[in-house]
Amino acid sequence: MNDVLKNNPKNNPKNDLKIGNSSVRLIRGRFLHFLEDPFSKVDSSVDSNLESKSYQYVKHGIMLIVDGFIQEFLDCADPKHQQRIADLNEFKGFKDIPTTHYPSSHLIVPGFIDTHIHYPQTEIIASYGEQLLEWLNKYTFPTESKFADAAYAEQVANFFIEELLRNGTTTAAILGTVHKHSVDAVFAAAQQRKMRVIAGKVLMDRTGFTPDSLYESAAQGYEESKKLIQKWHGKERLSYAVTPRFAITSTEEQLRLSGKLMQEFPGVYMQTHLAENLKEVETVDSLYLRSAGYAGYLDVYDHFGLLGDKSIFAHCVHLREGELERLAASNSVISFCPSSNLFLGSGLFPFQQSVVRMGLGTDVGGGSTFSLLKTMHDAYKTAQLQHKKLSAFGSFYLATLGGARALSLDHLIGNFLPGKEADFVVLNPAVTPLQQFRLDAIKNLELHDELFGMVALGDERSVVATYVMGKNVKHDD
Ligand code: GUN
Ligand code: ZN
Numbered sequence: 001m002n003d004v005l006k007n008n009p010k011n012n013p014k015n016d017l018k019i020g021n022s023s024v025r026l027i028r029g030r031f032l033h034f035l036e037d038p039f040s041k042v043d044s045s046v047d048s049n050l051e052s053k054s055y056q057y058v059k060h061g062i063m064l065i066v067d068g069f070i071q072e073f074l075d076c077a078d079p080k081h082q083q084r085i086a087d088l089n090e091f092k093g094f095k096d097i098p099t100t101h102y103p104s105s106h107l108i109v110p111g112f113i114d115t116h117i118h119y120p121q122t123e124i125i126a127s128y129g130e131q132l133l134e135w136l137n138k139y140t141f142p143t144e145s146k147f148a149d150a151a152y153a154e155q156v157a158n159f160f161i162e163e164l165l166r167n168g169t170t171t172a173a174i175l176g177t178v179h180k181h182s183v184d185a186v187f188a189a190a191q192q193r194k195m196r197v198i199a200g201k202v203l204m205d206r207t208g209f210t211p212d213s214l215y216e217s218a219a220q221g222y223e224e225s226k227k228l229i230q231k232w233h234g235k236e237r238l239s240y241a242v243t244p245r246f247a248i249t250s251t252e253e254q255l256r257l258s259g260k261l262m263q264e265f266p267g268v269y270m271q272t273h274l275a276e277n278l279k280e281v282e283t284v285d286s287l288y289l290r291s292a293g294y295a296g297y298l299d300v301y302d303h304f305g306l307l308g309d310k311s312i313f314a315h316c317v318h319l320r321e322g323e324l325e326r327l328a329a330s331n332s333v334i335s336f337c338p339s340s341n342l343f344l345g346s347g348l349f350p351f352q353q354s355v356v357r358m359g360l361g362t363d364v365g366g367g368s369t370f371s372l373l374k375t376m377h378d379a380y381k382t383a384q385l386q387h388k389k390l391s392a393f394g395s396f397y398l399a400t401l402g403g404a405r406a407l408s409l410d411h412l413i414g415n416f417l418p419g420k421e422a423d424f425v426v427l428n429p430a431v432t433p434l435q436q437f438r439l440d441a442i443k444n445l446e447l448h449d450e451l452f453g454m455v456a457l458g459d460e461r462s463v464v465a466t467y468v469m470g471k472n473v474k475h476d477d
Contacts (some may be wrong), residue, residue: 016470017098022067025470026094029102029426031061031073032109032447033415034401038393051366051393056416057447059104064088064097065422068194068469073416100472102426106464107450109171109396110415111423112372113403116271116314116335118175119160119186119199120153125365131345132277133368137211144202147177150185157185161193165473167370168425169464171413172363173271173312173335173401174199175243178214180224187232194236196413196421196468198269200243201225203253206287218254222261226341229265241269241312247284247300252292258371259305269310269407274298275323276315277346298323307332309408314361315340317347327356333406334358336398338378340366351388351460352453359406360398372399373458380455422470429454431461 016023038054060076062085072088074081088094102108119145127139147153153176164172168316174197176182183201190197203221204210216224225242233240244250244258252354262270275281275297288294294303298319300306307330316327327334334356336349340363360375369375376395383390404414413421429450430436435457440451456460466474 011205016065017096023470024097025065026099027065027102027108027424027467028099029061029064029106029108030104031058031063031416031450032056032107032396034110034397035415037202037402037405038391038397039355039421045323047443050059051391054397055393061108063108063416063422063424065470068422068471070084070416070420070422072418078107081087081374082249099288102464105428106432107427108275109347109415109427110400110404111468112168112399113332113359113407113409113424114169114172114362114370115312115359115403115406116175116337117164117172117364118366118372119157119364120147120175120177120182121365122156122160122163123365126368127365131279132366133279133283135344136316139383140365141211141214144177145211147179147182148213150179150181153177153179153182153185154188157182157189160186161189161195164195165466165468166463167372168427168466168474169370170423170425170441170466170468171196171407171409172198173241173269173407175271176201177246178204178216178221180228180422183232185230186312187238190352191236193473194471196237196409196423198239198241198271198407199232199242200269200271201228203244204249206249206251209249213305218251218257221254222257225258225261226264229261229268233265233268238368239267239269240265241271243271244306246273246280247288247297248280252288252304255300255304255306262305262308262310267310269312270306270308271312272301272306272314274301274313274316275318275320276341277344278318284361296323298326302326302330309333314363315346315349317341317349319350324352324356331357335361335363335406336379337363337367337375338382339362339363339369339375342378343368343380348385351383351386351390357406358398359403360395369459371459373454373462376455377458392448392455395455396451422467424467426465426467427458427462428453428464429458429462431464432457 016025036054038051058075062074064072124139205218229240309331311332316334401414404410465472
């Protein structure tokens with residue numbers, strides 16, 4: 001190996017060093033990642049002891065990346081690692097490996113994970129004045145109709161994926177439109193950048209609630225979803241999610257066929273909306289409960305086999321008695337979308353729901369930001385309005401390892417354990433003069449002060465670099 005290294009002087013730091021057929025690079029800097037759920041993440045009596053055991057904070061760290069995977073993650077201050085570092089230095093020419101050294105003012109954390117986002121709604125972000133059902137009819141459905149044009153879908157998909165990366169989001173569960181090619185476009189855009197994403201074609205077939213321009217029959221929706229699953233699910237880092245929009249826009253036949261797809265293709269995800277808005281819940285009651293004796297909104301999905309460990313339910317603001325327990329018992333997932341819940345006036349997510357596996361979702365364009373940092377801020381305010389505290393540790397957990405667990409991807413992403421895919425972001429906690437001024441003013445600055453500054457004041461400017469499979473895709477490096 002040393003010979004190879006000698007023949008490859010660091011004359012081109014943009015490229016990884018090729019050793020045999022492998023490319024190798026080192027990242028040095030200050031790192032934070034989670035190993036456990038800080039589970040006091042929403043509590044009025046935060047147990048800082050439990051919390052501090054949930055993460056690993058490495059002031060001088062070294063990450064060795066081979067072919068996009070984390071090979072070693074070493075703490076220079078850890079006596080157990082020092083020997084390893086010395087060995088590597090001596091025997092493998094560590095010093096000759098292309099290295100990016102981030103300053104100690106920066107913090108490297110796992111890539112952010114967005115558990116619920118609509119890519120076709122990128123352009124209607126910040127649409128004024130309506131609550132959910134009116135907002136869907138006035139802004140969302142007309143915009144989604146534009147995706148009948150495949151070239152347009154491709155253009156928006158590429159912008160959308162770049163916007164995720166600008167904000168430090170490396171993995172997302174994405175909703176397309178009813179148009180099959182809308183999902184082809186977003187998978188292709190993610191695949192081109194080697195990203196790990198989940199995506200699915202929206203299913204809508206209930207006349208009276210679905211505009212003609214977005215209608216397709218239950219049978220056609222089933223067939224097209226099937227083709228998309230066969231084409232994309234499990235290909236490289238891509239996974240498919242069966243995506244009935246919500247109970248209001250699907251007939252029972254469509255929900256039945258969604259459940260059938262889940263059975264026919266074990267391992268695919270299911271994503272939908274649940275109990276976001278009171279008028280929505282009332283409408284579901286009038287459509288389903290009277291006619292066929294369903295016990296409630298969640299029961300409608302349950303009836304068709306749509307609950308399970310790969311099922312993501314966005315919002316869950318207005319759950320009824322027993323529904324939370326049913327989500328927990330089926331190991332289903334809640335995507336907590338605080339920015340959207342506030343922006344659309346849907347309500348405050350009740351935090352006792354954290355007993356269910358949960359991640360954060362931006363829900364763009366109902367949510368008014370792509371930034372998981374700003375989403376953490378809205379989550380914090382949502383907790384405050386209920387006299388609860390959401391610590392910055394809890395928020396960063398939800399946006400990283402918590403999100404990975406929610407999406408059943410924690411064996412692949414979510415922290416820096418060796419073997420995982422090297423998706424991470426480099427944050428500058430003092431990127432604005434105000435943030436710098438605030439940090440300078442804090443005596444005995446602690447890690448939580450820095451993190452919370454990013455929660456309350458951070459946005460995409462805080463994200464200095466976004467790495468996907470070990471490569472910086474935000475800036476040239
Ligand atoms: N419920 C059904 N469709 C949607 C949507 O597109 N956005 C949100 N926020 N809720 C929904
Ligand atoms: Zn949504």
